[in-house]
Amino acid sequence: MPAATLDITGLTAGYGPTRVIEDLSLSVPKGAKLAVLGRNGVGKTSLFATLAGQTRRFSGDIKLDGKDITALPSALRARAGLGYVPQTRDVFPTLTVEENLFVGLKDRPKAALEEAYNLFPRLKERRRNLGSQLSGGEQQMLSTMRSILGRPSVLLLDEPLEGLAPVICEELMAAFTQLAATGDMTILLVEQRIQTALDFADRAIIMERGRIVWQGLPADLIGNPALIEAHLGLGLH
């Protein structure tokens, strides 16, 4: 599946009676790399979970390449091209690496696993290890790869670097950059390390209390420390 545009219009969503995404609209062009920034608790994860169909939606719609996916349950959104790699790292602990990847393969031939191994050779070395025996970084690679095997046209990466050693972070970011360079995916990245996110991205949004309060180019943000201080509360890091 080639990269798709993502269009969100007037999205309001939350949990039970609580609304945490408020009338949010956003257009992400085909093949873009979007950094989703914001302080803790502003709704970044909830936005991704809403796109993936895992929260309560009150109003608004979501389109992939113009096709309305709002009414689809999670599994069908994935089939329509939405790949979601949650912050929790979705790894089956009692399955081996290869068995975990089989789940992501769905009806694709087994040979497609080589794609996974090319991007993350470390996973090939560990293919007979159980999910529970992997390091945090390896679990992140596996979780990401499972999603990518489904060939999503839009990929949502929620804090993939959280808690990982710098050398593993670099390895992961290099893999994401390589993926983006294929032009086959539109990528949305939530990342607390602003500089890392902006080095990767070609556009950025800042969220506050469930809304987008700024959007623009990474260079505009890097060149504006007052803006970073006002919305993110920290300098570049």
Ligand SMILES: Nc1ncnc2c1ncn2[C@@H]1O[C@H](COP(=O)(O)OP(=O)(O)OP(=O)(O)O)[C@@H](O)[C@H]1O
């Ligand atoms: N499952 C849930 N049930 C109820 N409220 C939730 C749930 N998950 C998140 N929230 C609330 O929704 C709001 C947004 O949280 P969310 O995790 O989306 O923010 P975030 O920007 O991703 O934060 P962080 O950077 O800390 O991951 C918070 O007030 C949070 O307490």
